Amino acid sequence: MWIVWIRQRSTTNRDTRDRPSIDSLQTATIARSIALFVLAALAEVSGAWLIWKGWRDHRGLLWIGSGVLVLGLYGFLAALQPEQHFGRVLAAYGAIFVAGSLAWAAMVDKFRPGRWDFVGAGLCLLGAAVMMYAPRD
Numbered sequence: 001m002w003i004v005w006i007r008q009r010s011t012t013n014r015d016t017r018d019r020p021s022i023d024s025l026q027t028a029t030i031a032r033s034i035a036l037f038v039l040a041a042l043a044e045v046s047g048a049w050l051i052w053k054g055w056r057d058h059r060g061l062l063w064i065g066s067g068v069l070v071l072g073l074y075g076f077l078a079a080l081q082p083e084q085h086f087g088r089v090l091a092a093y094g095a096i097f098v099a100g101s102l103a104w105a106a107m108v109d110k111f112r113p114g115r116w117d118f119v120g121a122g123l124c125l126l127g128a129a130v131m132m133y134a135p136r137d
Helices: 002-012 024-056 061-079 086-107 115-133
Strands: none
Touching: 024 061, 024 086, 024 115, 061 086, 086 115
């Protein structure tokens, strides 16, 4: 019993300036979360685009059905997030969707986002980072 107490006291009294604030497990969790957000954005935007093109350009049910399946994949990718609160994940994902949509439009549809598009997307991404990765009380 005393050994445990002494050990706890010695670890709490150490100088914490030498230790990094984020350990490797937290770093890996954040990296996994970001990768899942990127994959989810790709699935949602490409699925919606397939439906859009299938319907508007009369490309048929194969395009539309493929879009529906890819949108379903998005739902599973969102469910793999390490965060346990659906509302927080979906709210933060909204920011990822904004940036991902602009990137897709620029690469696939040759849309040229303007300065304010980039500023708005950057603010959204900053908000997502705060929601998902800020320390919790």
